[in-house]
Amino acid sequence: MATSSNGTSKPSFRKSYSIEYGYKPRKRTLIADAEFDREQHDEVQHKLQQTKIDEEGKDECTYTILVTIKDKRSASMLNLINTFNRDGLKVSHMETRPAAGSPTQKQSSEGLDVFMEVICTDKLMDDLKRGLLQSDSKFVLKNIKAHASSSSLSSGKESKEKNTENNTSDIIWFPMSIWDLDKCHHLHTSYQPDMDSRHPGFSDKGYRARREHIAQVAFSYRHGDLIPRVEYTTDEVKTWTLIYRQLKKLYPTAACKQHIYVIESLEKEGGFCETAIPQLEDVSRFMKRRSGFQLRPCAGLLTARDFLASLAFRVFQCTQYIRHPSSPLHSPEPDVVHELLGHVPLLSDPNFAQFSQDIGLASLGVSDDDIVKLSTLYWFTVEFGLCRENGQVRAYGAGLLSSFGELQHALSSKPQIKPFEPETTVIQEYQDEDYQPIYFLAETFEDAKEKLRLFAKSLKRPYELVYDAQTQSLQILDNVKVIHQLSSKLKLDMDVLEHALDRLHKNGINFRVI
Secondary structure (H helix, E strand, O other): OEEOOOOOEEOOOOOOOOHHHOOOOOOOOHHHHHHHHHHHHHHHHHHHHHHHHHHHOOOEEEEEEEEEEOOOOHHHHHHHHHHHOOOOOEEEEEEEEEOOOOOOOOOOOOOEEEEEEEEEEHHHHHHHHHHHHOOOOOEEEEEEEEEOOOOOOHHHHHHHHHHHHHHOOOOOOOOOEHHHHHHHHHHOOOOOHHHOOOOOOOOOHHHHHHHHHHHHHHHOOOOOOOOOOOOOOHHHHHHHHHHHHHHHHHHHHHEOHHHHHHHHHHHHHOOOEOOEOOOHHHHHHHHHHHOOOEEEEOOOOOOHHHHHHHHOOOEEEEOOOOOOOOOOOOOOOOOHHHHHHHHHHHHOOHHHHHHHHHHHHHHOOOOHHHHHHHHHHHHHHHHOOEEEEOOEEEEOOHHHHOOHHHHHHHOOOOOEEEEOOHHHHOOOOOOOOOOOOEEEEEOOHHHHHHHHHHHHOOOOOOOEEEEEOOOOEEEEEOOHHHHHHHHHHHHHHHHHHHHHHHHHHHOOOOOOOO
16 A cells, blocks of 8 residues: 555555566557556556545444343343444443333333444444344344434535545646656656566566666656767667668658658768667757757656657657667567657658647547547557658658568558548557558648647547747646737737738738638
8 A cells, every 4th residue: 555645545556568467468559558557547446446435434423223132131231242342333322221112110021222322433333233133133233323423424424525536536647847757757667678578688688787777867867968878889780770771771762751851861960870879869959950859768668648748848758778689670669770760750840740749739638548549549640650742652650660571561552541530540459469451641741730630629628738839838728817828929929920921912922821
C-alpha cells in the first residue's frame, strides 16, 4: 500500500512493459502501450473500488440492538457479554427487562430482553450478527437498527461517500508548460533488454550495460540542459552505416519530397552522414530553426499519454541508444536510427510539425480510451503513413522510412491501401509481428491536418486548450476573461494580415484568400 498526501491509503501496483508482467505484444509500440496502460488502469480502478468498499466498512456508527436471552441465568448473560467483548465493539449503554410476554411480577424463566447501544463498524456488526445467529439458539436476535451519530452513518456517512466520489473522479493531470515535462520523469518507463527474453540483446551483458549507461543520460536530463553527447563505439557506427546506406538508396523513389529535402539539408547543416551517428543536440538545434520542434533524450518509450503530451509542446522524446548489432535491420523498440532517419526529417517540416503537435494537443486530458484511439491514429500516420505526390504513393511514416524492408512492402501491390479518415483509422487493428497488411493514404498533409482537427472536436473534454508559442505553455479556455485575452491577441494578428493584404493590393498584386 502507498500513502497519499492526505494520509489515506491507496493501492500501488508495479507496471512493466515486459512479457513477464503481462505485456503481450512482440514489439514495444505506442498502441500496445496505450492498451496496456488502459488495462492496468482498469485493474487499478477495480482494486481501488474494492479497497473503497472495504474501507467503507470501517466507518463507525451507533446501533441499537434488542436480543432475547432464552435462559436468564447469569451464565447466559456472561456469554452474551463475551460475544460483545471484542475489538472495535463499544457498548455505550445496556439495560435488561423481562422478555416480552413474561409476567412482570413473577420474574420467571421466560428469559430477558437485553437492550444495548453499540458503537462499531459495519463489518464488525455483520460479524456480530453472524455470531448471535450461530449461537445454537441461546440468543434470539430481535432487532438491530443503525442510527446517525457524531461518528457515523446517515447524512454524515452519505456526505463522506459523496466527497470520496468527488476526490476519486478521473482528474487527469497533464503538463501545462514545456518545463512540466520534467514532472513526467517519474512516469518514464525504460525498456531494458533484460526485461524481455525476446529482445536481441537479452543475453548480451555488454549491450545491456551499454544501454543502462546511455539511459542515465536521459534520466538526469532536465529541460534547458544541453543534451549530453554520446561517444558511440565502432560497432555501433557500423550498424548505423549499414542502415543509412541502404535507406538512402530507396528514398528517391519511396520517400515523400519533404523527407528527401530535409535529409539533404541535414547532411549539409545537421551532422548527418553515413560514417558517424549524429548527436541529438546538433540535430535538435537544426529542428528548432526549421519548425520549432526540439529533441529531448529518453531511455525508451514513454507511456503513450506522456509521449503524446510532449508533442503538444513541439518536443519529441528521442532515444540515443542503437539497436543490437545482431539485428541491424530490425529493432523491437525505437532506437536512434528510427528517430533520426524516420522522425526527425518530417518533424523539421513546418506543415508536418503542426500535424504532430495537433495530435499531442488532442491527447491532453482525454480518457484512456481516447488515448488508445489517438495512439492508433499516430501509428497509422506518423509511424506508417502514406501520402499521394504527383499521382504517386510515397511514404511519410517514420516506421517505413527507417525500415527498408517494410518501406518496399508498403509501396508494393501486397498491402491494402485505404483513404485516411480518422474515424475509421482509429479502430483499425495493427500488426506488431510482421509488416502491416493495411496502410492509410493522405492526399496532402493539409487535408490530414483538417481531418484530425475535426476528429479532435469529437473527443470528450470539458474545455478547449490553446498553445502559446511565445511562452511554450498552454491556456485552458474555461472562462470569459481568458477567451477575451485570446480574442484581443487574434485581433492584433488579423490587423497585421489586413495591412499586409492592403500593401499587396496597392502594389498591383492580385490575390485571393483561400
